[in-house]
Amino acid sequence: MKKLWKGNEAIAEAAVAAGCRYFFGYPITPQNEIPEYMSWRLYEVGGAFIQAESEVSAINMVYGAAAAGARAMTSSSSPGVSLKQEGISYIAAAELPCVIVNMMRSGPGLGGIQASQGDYFQATKGGGHGDYHCIVYAPSTVQEFVDIMYNAFDVADEYRNPVMIIGDGMLGQMMEPAEIPPMKDVTKMYEKYHKDEWATCGHSDGKARIINSLRIEPDENEEFTLRLYKKYEEIAKKETKVEEYRMDDAEYVFVAYGSVARICKAAIVELREQGIKAGLIRPITLYPYPSATIEKAARRDSVKKFVTVEMSMGQMVEDVRLAVNGLKPVEFYGRCGGNVMMPADLVKYIKEGK
Amino acid sequence: MNKIIISGFGGQGVLSLGKFISYSAIEQNLNTSWLPSYGPEMRGGTANCSVIYSHEDIAAPVIDHPDILIVFNEPSLDKFENSVKAGGTIIINSDIVHKKTTRKDVKFFEIPVDTLAAEINKRGANVYMLGVLLPLFGDISEECAIHAVEHVFESKPKVIPSNIECLKAGIEYMKKLLK
Incomplete structure (x- = not known):
């Protein structure tokens, strides 16, 4: 129970x-x-x-x-x-x-x-x-x-x-x-x-x-x-373990792990309600890193860009860039110092690019 | 889905009210998450917790715009009132908070929950407030809340009857207000 x-x-x-x-x-x-x-x-x-x-x-x-x-x-x-x-x-x-x-x-x-x-x-x-x-x-x-x-x-x-x-x-x-x-x-x-x-x-x-x-x-x-x-x-x-969330037709791909991945999921639900196709790749193992899953997504025509979201100044984003290997743009959104981003922050970032 | 922020001084039972809601939601077979503030926030300042329950899986446990805000002190009202969803609800413990909300687009309830609970059980304000919330929720039964109370006070069975009485009184109080 x-x-x-x-x-x-x-x-x-x-x-x-x-x-x-x-x-x-x-x-x-x-x-x-x-x-x-x-x-x-x-x-x-x-x-x-x-x-x-x-x-x-x-x-x-x-x-x-x-x-x-x-x-x-x-x-x-x-x-x-x-x-x-x-x-x-x-x-x-x-x-x-x-x-x-x-x-x-x-x-x-x-x-x-x-x-x-x-x-x-x-x-x-x-x-x-x-x-x-x-x-x-x-x-x-x-x-x-x-x-x-x-x-x-x-x-x-x-x-x-x-x-x-x-x-x-x-x-x-x-x-x-x-x-x-x-x-x-x-x-x-x-x-x-x-x-x-x-x-x-x-x-x-x-x-x-x-x-x-x-x-x-x-x-x-x-x-x-x-x-x-x-x-x-x-x-x-x-x-190697990874979760793909609403990736079938995703144009905007969040990459995030742990608690931040949950915030991305909430943002994805909101974005999709507004007609924006977003998805998430969530590494469950950080080492070994699920680079193959990210590379495969980068090769899809439907995918426009990756946004790595972390509660840091950008650390995992380096592994995402290595995996994407220049095939698509890789951007970064982060909060640090103990602050947490809200789903609305990510919705705004995808819609306005900031 | 309901997103609830409960805020007040440490020691007012803010965190345990949140747990009561989460336990009740589990009894109702719903998904739930309970996220407390911790650390220096708890010492002297306001303690708060974010509680979500839902039929769906819960994604973010953080809440930017609560459906319901429950406030046990004035700083908490100042801190959170603007974040409440339009059409949402603000409930204050009017034994302690003597301000009103400046929001015109929310439902506002002033409930002297300490006084009301003290008639039954001096330490029952939280459970009384849980009762107040049930008619607002509409999707968590009295029976499930009773099970939650029994569960939380498992190790202190003596206090269970008076807490259940507080719960029922809270439900009746809110039902009358909503009529």
């Missing part, structure tokens, strides 16, 4: 249902309901919650728990996620599965606590140092948060790669009806992904197991990085 869930609490319960048993974090608005929820909930299911002394500690605790084969996660908001980046790079290089949630607030610096999408570059283009990627999801409803979180640990385990889920203050704080799927069996998940073959759980067959991200020999590190990128190619083939 559907229940009214706050975004942050729904994602926490979905993580528990997905088999997450360890949470390490440090408080920051607007995601505090996630650690708050985990602090009592994980003990009911035999897990553990630690409020670390800093974000740096928290992500390294996730590193440790993931190395031991556990389903572990952390969550934070923009400045806190910046602090975690070193650890995320290490986890990616150690090829360990974990889930990181970023409920974005406005930056740069400490910035503000209202909703923003200013961490797109950080989430999709590395964030930490070196050649690596997180698999990045950007849900747009509370139910989609639940569904994506429910699968996130499987995706992370399947590829032994960190998964990042990004939302924003709006999605974290709002309530919507959602349904949490049934509990996954933690032991079965451990077996399904053959963690007994690599986890440093301290009581295996007596042979040494090493989980490390140090590869000091250039040849060894190059071979490893090439293998990592083979993995990303496979992820791109199998895991």
Whole structure:
């Protein structure tokens, strides 16, 4: 049965249902309901919650728990996620599965606590140092948060790669009806992904197991990085997710993700009532990016232009331009600082070009 | 579809009134979204929430032009009255707000909801206001609102009867006003 869930609490319960048993974090608005929820909930299911002394500690605790084969996660908001980046790079290089949630607030610096999408570059283009990627999801409803979180640990385990889920203050704080799927069996998940073959759980067959991200020999590190990128190619083939909304006859194509995509949908309904054919391409995975879907749309004669809409000064727009590759104009509409555009703003932009 | 903004001081139950509406909408098998203001807005200034319910999927949870504005303090009236849709509705808690709207193109109701609720339950102003709203909505039943009240107060069953009484009194009050 559907229940009214706050975004942050729904994602926490979905993580528990997905088999997450360890949470390490440090408080920051607007995601505090996630650690708050985990602090009592994980003990009911035999897990553990630690409020670390800093974000740096928290992500390294996730590193440790993931190395031991556990389903572990952390969550934070923009400045806190910046602090975690070193650890995320290490986890990616150690090829360990974990889930990181970023409920974005406005930056740069400490910035503000209202909703923003200013961490797109950080989430999709590395964030930490070196050649690596997180698999990045950007849900747009509370139910989609639940569904994506429910699968996130499987995706992370399947590829032994960190998964990042990004939302924003709006999605974290709002309530919507959602349904949490049934509990996954933690032991079965451990077996399904053959963690007994690599986890440093301290009581295996007596042979040494090493989980490390140090590869000091250039040849060894190059071979490893090439293998990592083979993995990303496979992820791109199998895991790319995108929604196309009213794209059949669209002349004006919005490209937006997360909460902003919902504002675009409302604008599209209004535009179509006025006889203007607008549609939306909504990337659900930001990495891998659904470039092929955008390119296909750019090749359609009916499509006149793309308008990328973001709560930032324009970050994803660069990936849209790469995908469109000059076939059609790509424009940008953004608000920043924690301000949110209204559907009417987008209607006006399409009608008047400003 | 109804788009509702509720605004007042933090602590007046502005956010929980919004939740009551959303829970009632779920009981009625409608889609709903509840979006609160959070952070410094809540401290000292006005707290508000945007509530939408609809038969359709809800796209934007943000509201630029509400159908109904419910106001629990004067700054909230100043802040939101111009955004209300033409032909929309503004409801004020006239125990606290002593101003009238300057809008001529909206329905305007002054309801001393604290005084009215206090006759039954001193802390029942929100639920009383929920009752006031039901005849305006027209598409959420009393039964669904009762279920919502029972659900929200699940952990405090003692307060349920007096809150249901407030709800019913609110419905009757508004029905008389609309006659």
